[in-house]
Amino acid sequence: MSAGRTTAVLVVGAIGMLTWSLLASADSGGTIAFPTEYRAWAHVKSVVVGPQSQAFATEAGIHHIYANDKALEGYRTGAFPDGSMVVYDLLETNEVPGNIIEGAQRRIDVMVKDSQRYRATGGWDFARSSPDNRTNGSIPADRKANRVACHSKSGDYGFSEFRK
Amino acid sequence: MSAGRTTAVLVVGAIGMLTWSLLASADSGGTIAFPTEYRAWAHVKSVVVGPQSQAFATEAGIHHIYANDKALEGYRTGAFPDGSMVVYDLLETNEVPGNIIEGAQRRIDVMVKDSQRYRATGGWDFARSSPDNRTNGSIPADRKANRVACHSKSGDYGFSEFRK
Numbered sequence: 001m002s003a004g005r006t007t008a009v010l011v012v013g014a015i016g017m018l019t020w021s022l023l024a025s026a027d028s029g030g031t032i033a034f035p036t037e038y039r040a041w042a043h044v045k046s047v048v049v050g051p052q053s054q055a056f057a058t059e060a061g062i063h064h065i066y067a068n069d070k071a072l073e074g075y076r077t078g079a080f081p082d083g084s085m086v087v088y089d090l091l092e093t094n095e096v097p098g099n100i101i102e103g104a105q106r107r108i109d110v111m112v113k114d115s116q117r118y119r120a121t122g123g124w125d126f127a128r129s130s131p132d133n134r135t136n137g138s139i140p141a142d143r144k145a146n147r148v149a150c151h152s153k154s155g156d157y158g159f160s161e162f163r164k
Numbered sequence: 165m166s167a168g169r170t171t172a173v174l175v176v177g178a179i180g181m182l183t184w185s186l187l188a189s190a191d192s193g194g195t196i197a198f199p200t201e202y203r204a205w206a207h208v209k210s211v212v213v214g215p216q217s218q219a220f221a222t223e224a225g226i227h228h229i230y231a232n233d234k235a236l237e238g239y240r241t242g243a244f245p246d247g248s249m250v251v252y253d254l255l256e257t258n259e260v261p262g263n264i265i266e267g268a269q270r271r272i273d274v275m276v277k278d279s280q281r282y283r284a285t286g287g288w289d290f291a292r293s294s295p296d297n298r299t300n301g302s303i304p305a306d307r308k309a310n311r312v313a314c315h316s317k318s319g320d321y322g323f324s325e326f327r328k
Contacts, residue, residue, distance in 0.1 A: 039327065040236060043207030043228065045266055053262025064207065072204060098217025100264075102209055102327065163203065163266065 032110050032127035038087045041066040044075060044162055048093065048100060061106055063090045067162075071113075075162035080123075084113040105131045196274050196291035202251040205230040208239060208326055212257065212264060225270055227254045231326075235277075239326035244287075248277040269295045 044065035049055050066087040067075055074080030087110055092103030108129045115123040208229035213219050230251040231239055238244030251274055256267030272293045279287040 040206045042204045043230070046210050046226065046228065047266075048212060048226075048264035050262050050264065056262065062210065062212075064210065066207070098214045098220065100212035100214065102211075105327075163269075 032112060032125065034108075034129055034133075035068070035085055035087060035110060038066050038068070038085075038089070038108075041068050041087070042072045042162075044086075059090065061090055061092045062100070062102060063088055065089075072162070074113075080113050082114050082116075082123075084111075086111040107131065196276060196289065198272075198293050198297075199232070199249055199251060199274060202230050202232070202249075202253070202272075205232050205251070206236045206326075208250075223254065225254055225256045226264070226266060227252055229253075236326070238277075244277050246278050246280075246287075248275075250275040271295065 044067050046062060046064045048062045049059040051060075053059070066089060068083075068085045070081050071084035071086050074084050087108055089108050090106040092106055093100050094103045095101075108131075110127045110129070112118075112125050112127075113123055114125070118125045208231050210226060210228045212226045213223045215224075217223070230253060232247075232249045234245050235248035235250050238248050251272055253272050254270040256270055257264050258267045259265075272295075274291045274293070276282075276289050276291075277287055278289070282289045
């Protein structure tokens, strides 16, 4: 193994086997492996979607956005490096007198950045997982096209700004 | 410097200078230094406190709970090691048609664990920071007593369970 190859392997190790397996499976099977460690990632923001929202039919509840280390760098600099992953975690809500609290998980959407592999979709791929399938996720091509159109409205496909 | 001393210094380095300075300042001045890196910590949960809530007068808005690595271990195992820090980040809310979104920050409360130093208060100390004071925080003794009484109702003073 050359020094360069060793360095590359070490860099992959530093990014995390999670990222590596995610990209690998996206490449081979059109799905994205479930990012099992996302609950320890940085929290970008949260939104509660209520009955009066246009998005209520599909997005009802509270959603949290999480970013891995590379995506966090993207939120901070405005440019998302390859390997960036962003999770949209949608939960039901429950009301206890006057308070809205988190309920059961509804689904998870994942975005992953690879500027070359996903060149046709702005450098990002998208997948969706239901709570009962935490091994991998996929998303139909038409919905993927919608997501690309939607996210491309903001800078480098990011969801939002990162609150300091 | 002895090997033991070197090891101790390295361990302090691994925990993070943030924790060290926080404990040091808590020891010397009765205040806790603002944990500037908390936005990259793990997100435990969020709650929206509305007008009908008993807590509305002081807790109106959306609050997020964040845990540093040691506190995350505590949430996962049920026992919070010394050096655990938990942040309660309270934000105003704004309504855009049908959605509740995050507004300006109202304040931050910090809990820090040191089983020996804060033995009299169950091993935890508490502090409060306003958005315009991000250098350190403190909390009056009577309010601190209330917090101890309140948090001691749950296991090892934790706020809540960590959602997987």
